[in-house]
Amino acid sequence: MDSVGDALFRPVRTGNAFEETVERLLQAIKLGVVPPGERLPAERDLATRLNVSRVTLREALHALQESGFVESRRGRYGGTFVCTASPRAMPTSVSRVDDIEDALTLRFVLETGATEFAAARELSDEDRSHLRARLDECDRAALDEYRRKDSRLHLAIAELSGSPSLTAAVADVRMCLNELLDGIPLLPKNIEHSNRQHAILVDAILSGDSSAARRAMAEHLDGTASLLRGFLG
Known part of the structure; x- marks a missing residue:
């Protein structure tokens, strides 16, 4: 993982661990740190780097899966992968x-x-x-x-x-x-x-x-x- 990935996957604060974990993962996806079709770091590694529990990480990943940003694949080469076509947010007049x-x-x-x-x-x-x-x-x-x-x-x-x-x-x-x-x-x-x-x-x-x-x-x-x-x- 490059220095940008190191910066994004830094420890989150404890007060809003779930929300900040979602934010960090989305930033990594949107900035192309983990490109479409590529696999996110292993759960154990990611949880350690973000300093969150495996439960919190899985809840965040589940939220992103439900939102269409990542998908879970099983098997020997499985894991959590960034979807090739990420959903677009609903348009708002406050966009910038x-x-x-x-x-x-x-x-x-x-x-x-x-x-x-x-x-x-x-x-x-x-x-x-x-x-x-x-x-x-x-x-x-x-x-x-x-x-x-x-x-x-x-x-x-x-x-x-x-x-x-x-x-x-x-x-x-x-x-x-x-x-x-x-x-x-x-x-x-x-x-x-x-x-x-x-x-x-x-x-x-x-x-x-x-x-x-x-x-x-x-x-x-x-x-x-x-x-x-x-x-x-």
Whole structure:
């Protein structure tokens, strides 16, 4: 593997291991580090280089197989191979890499700030019940309605900041984000992980720990950003 491959297959961070593994593999495929028709490094080697478990790696490979980027072959010369014709992402009006990064930066600033303010405020019983209801709604959402329920939870957090202007700004960036998300597949493993992060995030807000809430939101947003950069970048 050349130096580019060494750079891409470097250890991932632990907070969003699945999402970052998907991102690294997609980068290697899209940049031609592993050309169409060629085999990815062996699972054991790849898991070691990315510093992830074999389970996480297999889940990431399964997601890419379901999305049409790689295929699994059995037998003596089997393994995971890059498909000769990779799928194209659904078109979005936000298509340039700079536009994607701009949207992700704006989202990060707005939503981490809104979360910090939400956790710092004295919340009413009604506020707390509303937030828990949105969390439960997202956790129980079917695959085809997940993004809508996820949006409602994030907007509920923004509303608890107490700033209508900030809430409106989060809603605007969420519209842009959903347009980007429509260009990538829904990954059940990512949804499972997001729901766990949502629970940690809401717990931090309800306990009034603004620093922990901000950190939890930042980590959560980083996971989504990894997938968007991987699939659309």
